[in-house]
Amino acid sequence: MEANFEAAVVFPFHSVEALKDGGEPMPTCLALFGQLEASLHGSRKALLARNLAGIEQRTQEQRALAGKIEAVLRKGIVSSAGGLQEELRQSGKRVLAAGRLQAALLARARLKLRVLANMLAGPSVNYEPISERDGAMAPLRVFKVVSKL
């Protein structure tokens, strides 16, 4: 089911690897958007499955894709075929929606981690309101807490 879904969201007739520097920017961008969308869906699944390695892997993927998209956009996209432009716009909207959803899920996961961190801290640590603890959690500790989930 998931494999079919990912295949459907990846741009079906352009492979990014096949497009060299001289490739058309718009199809390249469209292909990258498709990959980014698929990667965000993968992140969502990894987050819900508490698969930390999966989250890390997808995040790296997204960082690399964002860099590629930025590079393509820097070259500038010539508005040519109306259909392709509309497809790019729709693809962008889907990426944005997937990004928003991922952000909302991450916010929930973060809240849960804060609760767990408070629980693990034990009674010797003074309780602090959640907002005060923002950013106060050391990365190593977050990792430890995640691995316990």
Place this chain on the structure above:
Amino acid sequence: MSSLNASLSTALSGLLVEQGALQVTTNNVANVNTPGYSREVPVLVSSDPVVVSPLTFGTGVTLQDVQSITDPILSSQIQQQTQAQGQYSALASALQQTQVNFTTSSNDIGTEISNFFDSINQLSTDPSDLSLRQGVLTAADNLATSFNTAANNLTQQQSSLDLSAVQTVGQINQLTQQIAGLNAQVSNLQNVGENAGTFVDQRTEAINQLSALVDVSVIPTGNTLTLTTANGAPLVTGQESFQLTTQTNSAGLHDIYSQGNDITSEITSGQLGGTLQARDQEIPSIKSQLDTLAAGLANAVNTVQAGGYDLNGDAGTNLFNPPPASGVGAAASLSVAITDPSLIAASSDGTVGSNGNAQAMYALSSQPLINSQSPSNYYSGIVFNVGNDAANASAEESASSLVVQQLNDQLSSVSGVSLDEEAANMVQYQDAYQASAQVITTINDMMYTVINMDTLTV
């Protein structure tokens, strides 16, 4: 030494208990698809032994309790996420309706702003042309109408949301009454040591339904539960439910009251929280931005009008009726003040051919009139904010829905009925029942032997 009758009694206890255990399994299997049902397990304990000095004999088995397998922490998390889901569902639905007012069309505000300034630009090419002057009046009228329509639609939507809030309060009251009744049944059964699992499940299901409507805090109190809103307004205490009421405020909308206190602003979650957020915060904010735009635009146009001369050489008068000084209601009441096209002050010096003032009026289209933005840019900002808020609410709703699904899956792995497990239990109880029956048959044979001992001897 134990008697045959005692052995018979022990075997009988086995029969009865296995029968009871089988009944629990049967009930689990029957409820395999019942939403919110928690599987039950029989708790078997050995009966008190009897001492026949110097020996101690067991007296069989007792079905001490039937326990529901639940996870209170998971249940609590489900309730919290259900509240968020209800809130964002209501908010997303409301904002999606709001968005319709700002969809690009032939007569949306953005298009009418462009049409209005385009008509003025055309007028500047021939300020004496009455048809071009009429074109400006028509465009101004269309612009005013688009503001009126959008503002009135938002007001209507607010009224619909208000009605929805009142209906939700009614649903909340029904559920709290039901939960209070279930609290009574649970308490009555538990006080006499009976299993109240079914009623506890029904109560949990009702609390989940209530969580979708309003923010609820659940506090266990002895055999019952106390329910309050997140800010402490009582909903259920033991066997008593506290009804929420509504009262019309000065704006014609309903405020929510608990025990005589206005708790409207304190309800932040659940469907009611989302509805109130849309009714009292989101829509008023959009209306206020529309008012700012309408008032800013009308005042700026009127000011330029006043600085020019009409076709008769007289000083210009207001093109738009002046909006209220506070700006409140400007979008809903925006209207064109003149009907005579010759009264448009296109001239800057009183001569018929002058277009200086028309150009000045056209220049308003790119000037930072409203919060340092041009009218079109300010309007674009409103459209962006509405779309962004709707998309965020929709994403939050989806996220809550996914988390609720995830938590429900976790809970059903703890509390759900596994048919495989129940089948294994059934075989186990059946075997035990058969074994007890066999013991009874054996004892019966022994009894027969004892009763006929004398005859056999002869």
